[in-house]
Amino acid sequence: MLASTISQARSPTHPFGAGHPTFPSPCDSQRPQLVAFRQAGEEIYAAGDPVKHIYRVEYGAVRVFRLLADGRRQISAFHVAGEIFGFEARLDHEFFAEAINATGIRPLRLAAIEDVSRDLFPVALQSLTAMQKHLLILSRHAAIERLAAFLVDMAERQGDLDQIHLPMSRMDIADHLGLTIETVSRTFTRLKELGLIQLPDSRNIEILRRNALNDIGE
Amino acid sequence: MLASTISQARSPTHPFGAGHPTFPSPCDSQRPQLVAFRQAGEEIYAAGDPVKHIYRVEYGAVRVFRLLADGRRQISAFHVAGEIFGFEARLDHEFFAEAINATGIRPLRLAAIEDVSRDLFPVALQSLTAMQKHLLILSRHAAIERLAAFLVDMAERQGDLDQIHLPMSRMDIADHLGLTIETVSRTFTRLKELGLIQLPDSRNIEILRRNALNDIGE
DNA sequence: CGATTTATTGAAATAAATCAAACATTGTGG
DNA sequence: CCACAATGTTTGATTTATTTCAATAAATCG
Structure with missing residues (x-):
């Protein structure tokens, strides 16, 4: 769902397995691909697109947002260098992602499906945490x-x-x-x-x- | 993090493995225990408590909230019968959970740690979705x-x-x-x-x- | 440098918070 | 069963903060 702020490692003893003992990085199952470049305002993905990757910001900044019926835009998160985004709960994106300035993004390929949940789980937890922080702000x-x-x-x-x-x-x-x-x-x-x-x-x-x-x- | 609304099954073809082919239920790895009862206003867990279970609401209703420095209370989610809550990103709860009325809750024991992320991953995705909905409301x-x-x-x-x-x-x-x-x-x-x-x-x-x-x- | 976008500031309108009181509901004890 | 207290809800009047509408200023771009 909401892509969010992931950069540090987690505790290795989380009861939900977030810190899986042999877990080397938040994105072990995704083999890095070439860095893609985006000019200011250029799209990274759009609502309705199938979810194929998650991304790491190499440099620059990204906004993730949804457009509401009345034309308002809700930006659910910003992402800066080092952070991972693009994590959503459905098959297709519900959100748009755009470069804010000239930005380099690295798509992370998703590995075999049985490994994904293990490796992506800490990313999901981080997304939850970041979203919770935003929710707190809006409250x-x-x-x-x-x-x-x-x-x-x-x-x-x-x-x-x-x-x-x-x-x-x-x-x-x-x-x-x-x-x-x-x-x-x-x-x-x-x-x-x-x-x-x-x-x-x-x-x-x-x-x-x-x-x-x-x-x-x- | 935020416990939230989980009751239906997900698509079996999600790229992140949310619909793992052999995935029988959102909580396969947790063996059900006895139902616990709470009167209106009684605590289920408190901020600072270690995260040991997640819970299913058998009947009644639950509020999950945090208390802010100025005394305000932010209720991040309500849960009614059939829903699973108590899912958080850290070792210790950041939130409080209380029964709203007379409520039955079933603690779900967490199984071997290597299975947890697989089985709990769809729950995390559902939590993300529910939180996103709330975020949209607050925006x-x-x-x-x-x-x-x-x-x-x-x-x-x-x-x-x-x-x-x-x-x-x-x-x-x-x-x-x-x-x-x-x-x-x-x-x-x-x-x-x-x-x-x-x-x-x-x-x-x-x-x-x-x-x-x-x-x-x- | 002029044109366009973005940011700041001002004044008026508006919506929600605050302060305060009335009303309804529930439960208790006489 | 009624009177009464306690709690929760609705309504009213006022204050306060943000939005809206409008204009100016600053920054960016060609």
């Missing part, structure tokens, strides 16, 4: 809480640095957080005025008070 | 859209009947949809005034215009 009412949580998450995924680069537009962020672009923009300004972040430019954030930011987003 | 801004989607989902899980029984309180619904009890209550009234539902009493809903309700929640 927060206030725009400032959603944005703060989003920024903290992005910082963590970029090596816990205080300098964050946002590969996505305000529109993308709005569609991810269930807000409008105006509210996202105003909330960035508010975080700046509160002294929690700096905004060298709209795509680069410097976190000044990480703890305070964390507290707002919980 | 909707309007209270009426969230409640409509919730009611349609509950109706589907009760055999697609137009008579829905809600085992949970307004407070539970509010904590699930990210709204307040007052807004939930007002929105029920609004749906009634729009002629989409009847409210014989607060726990029993009759859907009058299913299609219209569907359209609102998408």
Whole structure:
């Protein structure tokens, strides 16, 4: 279903076998293929396409989304370098995936079917965890809480640095957080005025008070 | 992670092996144990407890939730008879599970670890699907859209009947949809005034215009 | 450099939260 | 069985936050 954020290893003693003792990497059963390139905005897969691969982001960034009947776009996840996405629960994709900028993606071939569930299981667990985090963000009412949580998450995924680069537009962020672009923009300004972040430019954030930011987003 | 709605079988040809050819049931590797009973409000497991089982609801209803720093409660899922829950991504529960009313739950013992991922994989996929549905609901801004989607989902899980029984309180619904009890209550009234539902009493809903309700929640 | 897209800011409208009270339901004890 | 308390639900008035509509500013692209 929702493709999500997978990059670290898991505990080797999970009762559900997530950390299978002989499990070398989250994607053992998929033999790497050539890296494919996508320009900004180019499609990786579309809703309705059969699920044939999962993918690793080599560089760049990806958005995974669905389009609703009223034309709204719900971005269920962003993926940056090192992360695996494309994991869905059905035969055909329910989501679209697009490159946000110039992006390299490596399709991972699915091996023999009897091995897939074993090897892909930890990936599924990671997807569950990432989705749960997003669900938690959306359950927060206030725009400032959603944005703060989003920024903290992005910082963590970029090596816990205080300098964050946002590969996505305000529109993308709005569609991810269930807000409008105006509210996202105003909330960035508010975080700046509160002294929690700096905004060298709209795509680069410097976190000044990480703890305070964390507290707002919980 | 999020325990969720599992009751039907899946397609037997999923590329990720969800429909493993020789896969007899979602929980083959768990030998059923005795049914345990819980009064309304009684705990099934708590955050921090080690994950030892997953559970099937025999009768009654269960809420799975987490408590946030500010005291808010986020209910990530409800489970009714026939559904399996308790599936989480970590060694210890991140969530609490409680009986909503008098409820029977059957702990399913986890079998040998090498079989678990194979047998539990479809359960994980179902959890992903259910969570995705909830995420979609929360991404909707309007209270009426969230409640409509919730009611349609509950109706589907009760055999697609137009008579829905809600085992949970307004407070539970509010904590699930990210709204307040007052807004939930007002929105029920609004749906009634729009002629989409009847409210014989607060726990029993009759859907009058299913299609219209569907359209609102998408 | 001009044109187009993207981001920010402002003012007004709107929806939900909050504060508060009434009402209904359930259960308890007299 | 009734009175009463406790809990849960609905409704009302007000406040607050976000959306919407509109305009300006900044960045990007050819």
